[in-house]
Amino acid sequence: MRRTKEEAMRTRMSIMESALDIFSEKNFANASVSEITARIGLSKGAFYWHFKNKQDILIKIIEEFCAGDCDKYMGLCEASPEAVGSLRGYVKEVLERLRSEERWKKLHELMIRRHEWPQDIRERVDEILHEARTRDIKQMETYIVTRQKAGKIRKSLSAHKAAVLLVSIFHGFGISQLAGALPDELPESLDILFDALTKEFSVKSEA
Known part of the structure; x- marks a missing residue:
């Protein structure tokens, strides 16, 4: 069996x-x-x-593509003592996967052709994408709240607004990577963004 x-x-x-x-x-x-x-x-x-x-x-x-690897993402975030967890490593890993794995390139080609799909299919795909985005924001918000309670992220930060911002930024990077629009040196430059986030989210910035 x-x-x-x-x-x-x-x-x-x-x-x-x-x-x-x-x-x-x-x-x-x-x-x-x-x-x-x-x-x-x-x-x-x-x-x-x-x-x-x-x-x-x-x-x-x-x-299946939208389902992604949520458990791995949350595990990476929770494993680090940093304010932004291991997000920097995870985002770099995902961008590299989107750049190098053939399946993601095919998905991009598929999505480019979505105007050719029947109306009901386009509407269902829009629902799937919306559900995935909403799920990602909720997961990010839950993580931020958990870190706030643990004293790793300042409590004055709006968890929801920060989650919306972060997910929007990372989704934007992903779409741009699939389109081949990101420069090769971006992964290294991302450290600037994450250093700034760490500083902004830190409880020290609340003092």
């Missing part, structure tokens, strides 16, 4: 990777389930075991 479940997961991932390739290369209306399965040597039956149709798999692709 364990092996069967693992095999099913591998098949599902293979289908999603094939669909991502095709959706990032051509108009969504011209892509077909047959093309997705033929590229990886599977039957259409295997596709329909995991997904309802090509609209369903497109939504699942966006959902």
